[in-house]
Amino acid sequence: MVLSFRSAAVDVSDISTLSAFNHACRFFALVGALLLIPGVVLGILYAVKQGFTDKVYMKKTAGGLIIAAGACGFLTAAIYTGYLQANTVGAVPYGYSFYLTWVQTLFTVGGGVVCLTA
Numbered sequence: 606m607v608l609s610f611r612s613a614a615v616d617v618s619d620i621s622t623l624s625a626f627n628h629a630c631r632f633f634a635l636v637g638a639l640l641l642i643p644g645v646v647l648g649i650l651y652a653v654k655q656g657f658t659d660k661v662y663m664k665k666t667a668g669g670l671i672i673a674a675g676a677c678g679f680l681t682a683a684i685y686t687g688y689l690q691a692n693t694v695g696a697v698p699y700g701y702s703f704y705l706t707w708v709q710t711l712f713t714v715g716g717g718v719v720c721l722t723a
Contacts, residue, residue, distance in 0.1 A: 626688040630681050637677030641713070644670030648720050668720030675713030682706040 647667035682703070689697050 626684060629684050633677045633681040633684070637674045637681065640670050640677065641674035644668075644674060644717070644720075664720060664723065668717045670717075671720055672714055672717030675710050675717060678706060678713060679710040682710060 644667050647663050647670065651663040651667060685703070685706075689699075
């Protein structure tokens, strides 16, 4: 099966030549990772110090950051999917990492909701 794209092949060694699609995917993936790290750290700190102090704002902040990270993962997957569907002739062979991105979105948003409600 041969895939043909409407756009020409791009040399990825020069970042300025990448399309807006690539920049949007990279942006949301990076922002999602940067939101997830403090969200997880705050969640762990809340779980460890729960017996000593009752800091509800840490729990809500952690849950909100984790949900926002999941939303960024969703946007990354949606932008990637939309671009490939619009610019590919024939069937699109999605790999396992594509499906793992959608699963990650579900688990991350679900984990943030659990943090908020726990």
